[in-house]
Amino acid sequence: MSAPLAAPGAVAPLNAEAGRWSAGQAAVALAIAAFLLAFLIWPVLTVIRVAVTEPDGSLTLSHFGSFFQLSLMRESFANSLYVAGMTVVLATLIAVPLAYITVRFRFRGAILIQTLGVLPLIMPAFMGAAAMQLLFGRSGSVNQLLGQWFGFTLPIMEGLKGVIFVETLHYFPFILLNLSAALANIDSAMEESAQNLGASGWRLFRRIVFPLALPGYVAGASLVFIKVFDDLGTPLVLNVTNMLAPQAYLRVTSIGIEDPIGYVICFILVGFSIAAMAGSAAFLRGRDFATLQRGAAAAPRRDLRPWQAVLAYGWIVGVLLLVLSPHLGILMLSLSKVWSFTLVPEIWTLDNYSVVFRDSTRMITNTFLYCGLAALLDVVIGTAIAYLVLRTRVPGRQWLDHMATVALAMPGVVLGIGYLRTFRDTEIPFTGEALLGSWLIFVLAYTVRRLPYALRSCNAALQQVHLSLEEAAQNLGASRARAIWRVVVPLMAGGILAGFVTSFITAAVEISETILLTSRESLAPMSYGIYLYMQSIAGRGPGAALGVVAIVMVALGTYLSHRFVAARHAQQFMKGQRP
């Protein structure tokens, strides 16, 4: 145990001046790189090389010229930027007050809000949009009421407005989750000092709290931007075609899988996402967000003054009503036999649930297996990459981050086709079973595709753990691995859990890749089942019922994991109090 003291070289990588790294770190970095190359970069390259090659295989940039020559593409580009930007603005307006109120004030039902805030994410985008059509669409309940009582209707679901509206309600949890984790990690001493010096209210928030939580906010906001920028499901359900991702999808699926312009769009989506990530990293660089003492459990929550309470509850109830409206729509749909041009369904039934539990229990267990394993792999890899990037000097470590991030921008169709092409002849070692015919392919695809979420959360969490805490552990004799395991990882627990939850629930609703990779219905996860049932002309009730089952289970899981972390924090706190 005294070895580290005798051998200062072991802690040398922590020193920013030193250029050394250990073989163990390099091995971990290499293993992750190999994994990403095999299951992300290579499959994607086999597909998008179409964008830069002639049919005979020679390289060309001419397709890019063609892309910019089309005014439709330029318009789509502008529309995608506008929608993504507006969504970030609106999502911020919703998420920031929610996060701040629930983390910083003594407030009944805070955990409920945290859990409810996650709910939009656990619904496939197309299902959420379909439900919102029933409520806010041109013949939706709200517009029927408005039309009957006031003689006008709100075209809130039409065109780009509709996309922004749906995306905002769907993706604001990314900001909420990351920002809440960051707020919870701020050293309460900072806030207390500021209060002692006379700051309070808005000033305290603007000058002290928000700047300290900035990594979480930027992580969430850049995710929202990228997700909306590449989202396919929502624009398609709302029949909006003049945006980049729908254009790529429409071209690849209708003109043909070899259409170069479609792949030029994929190329641009990837480039833009990397740029957005790099931009947020550059923005955060050179600022120090780490705080020495971790106050999650000990952070004092203030009491709300009466007028504050009125405002806070009003805001929260308003937002919750909006956020829960798609769920309410899905719930009503799941209990209905016929719902057509009426405020609420006219024939109610429980049959849809019996259909689901009779036919689809396998899909439910499949979802838990695939997404659970994928999310687990994601946080392990995500933590490793975050650590390698932020705390070591392994050469090329930034590239791990960049590589993983590429997955964010990959339309599921592209990655799906890439998998089918690349692993056509691959067999699983020992069993000889075709990889594409096995459930492992889902785990791999989800792991790769949802890794960026876990990575952002782990990164933000690690940025807030001060280096000196790890150094202190090492100085006290812990080996580096032990310091990571006993000190760094537990301190990152909130962020890691947020990463796990985000990865899990977004994987659970992944649809475009799932459809391509499903080779047998018995292997299919729930998202496939929801998609399938929602296509039924005899009514979408069973699809909605399966959706409700998914929402309830994931909500329960999220709630329990929050409880679990809270309990562990309390436990550690107690241990720390012991003499």
Next chain:
Amino acid sequence: MQSFLAARLAAAILALAATGTAAQQQVTILTSFPKELTSAYKAAFERANPGMRVEILNKGTSAGVAYLRETRAGDRPDVFWASAPDAFEVLAKDGLLAKFDPAVKGIPDKIGNYPVNDPQGFYRGQALAGYGLMWNTRYLAANKVPAPKEWADLVKPVYFGHLATSSPSRSGTTHLTIETILQAEGWEKGWSQVLQIAGNAVAITERSFGVPDGVSNGQFGIGLVIDFFGLAAKNSGFPVEFAYPSQTAIVPANIALVNGAKNADLGRRFIQFSLSPAGQELLLDPKISRLPVLPETYRKAPAGYPDPYGGKIRAKVNFDSELSESRYFVVSALFDHAITFRHKELVAATRVIHEAAVKLAAKPNAQGQRLLTEARALAFTPVVDETKTRDKGFLALFRETKRDAARQKQMTALEEHWGKQARQNYDKAAALARQAAAAAK
């Protein structure tokens, strides 16, 4: 707790791995059809063939084609089963279908002028489909809109903002509908009708299913749909009606054996079953409501069931599948660039044209009338004329999707030209219609 979870997880993994290897007597059907239809066939086939299992693999038609292309021979599903005949054409050309003659008796060779089975023998008609209009009775009553009878009715101002259709590039069935109109009316007049219908439409949906779904739940008033969408929705209790216009076409929905299938024998057996009297009768289920391809099955149909063989559907259009095939990609691309992607401008032009017409009807004015006629001509004339669609070189440009840089440039210039031209036409038509309305004052 943790070890308990780990044990559960390991058990689940083992269970899954075990089922992965156990399936032998299993036929896999790749299809785009809804679950009601596939589960009825699965249940009936498994009942008729004890010990065999049907595995349904549901994918949209284009995703299904992509899946077959990317799967290696020997691992492929056994049967491909979908509506759009062109998907089968593509697969046959790629060598992904195997010839198979199930030798079933009683199925005619032709429905109208259209061959029921692929003349080359790669795929067989399994059901028939006609195209028509579906409407939500409550929606129409609430918005005081009369029920339509013919395609031509849909261009009337009263339907503005109440229609929905899909795009031919997205849905094989919509392509057939548009092509039916073009063949019935001729290229120029047909496109004029299509453009006016699209101008009245509130949405061009991404999937063909989006149309009947939107009509069923009341988002749209009227939709252009394939018959079973309308009939099945009605039979499931939705307040909708369906009617065939007089200018409709009846074409087959198809089934084929996949080349390189895992279990080709079982695949053959399934196809045979689907064409047998027992298999055909399943189509009459109210939740399926498709038209059997076997004439004798109609004797068991409920009263009022449409019968394409019995003269209950008057299909005036003798669908020319060769003509349709030759200009397939031109029609799809033209529709997208002039309508789908420029829908906002088209709707705006249509709106002011309708408004101007109302004003001119109240206060007739020769100058205004002339302007309005000009506006209509601008907005509702296709940007490609018919002679172009007979140009072999022009058509070849669309057929080849693996394009080199030079061809891609040519294609891009064309797309840009169409889109720009359409937009200019719509904007100018709107301006002219505004002048016409002003003249009526």
